Amino acid sequence: MLYESHYIWFIFVSSLDLMMTWIVLYLGGREANPLAKHVLDAFGMNGMVAYKMALVVFVIILCEWIGRRSHPAGRRLATVAVAMTCIPILIAFTLLL
Numbered sequence: 001m002l003y004e005s006h007y008i009w010f011i012f013v014s015s016l017d018l019m020m021t022w023i024v025l026y027l028g029g030r031e032a033n034p035l036a037k038h039v040l041d042a043f044g045m046n047g048m049v050a051y052k053m054a055l056v057v058f059v060i061i062l063c064e065w066i067g068r069r070s071h072p073a074g075r076r077l078a079t080v081a082v083a084m085t086c087i088p089i090l091i092a093f094t095l096l097l
Contacts, residue, residue: 001064002063002064002067002068002071002074002075003063003067003074003075003078006063006075006078006079006081006082007060007063007078009082010056010059010060010078010081010082010085011056013082013085013086013089014052014053014055014056014085016089017052017085017088017089017092018048018049018052020088020089020092020093021036021048021088021092022045023092023096024092024095024096025040025045027096029095032088032091033088036048036051036052039051059077059081062077063077063078063081
């Protein structure tokens with residue numbers, strides 16, 4: 001694997017995103033992402049977990065594929081994936097305050 005430390009962080013923040021989503025929903029909030037909301041409405045929280053983990057696998061495979069063609073581009077994608085996944089976590093923390 002090319003960017004193992006990035007992937008560990010990506011899996012961590014993706015899992016934290018799932019946990020924060022569950023907490024916000026439990027407290028009466030709503031899912032803001034339309035695609036994730038559709039998955040949640042159609043398949044419940046189990047579907048949401050499967051959806052999120054499928055996205056994680058897809059992004060890791062994409063980073064590996066791009067990284068084997070251009071190492072800096074793959075690293076940038078992995079970094080951006082971690083950073084972008086932090087955004088909904090920060091929003092959820094803000095809502096909970």
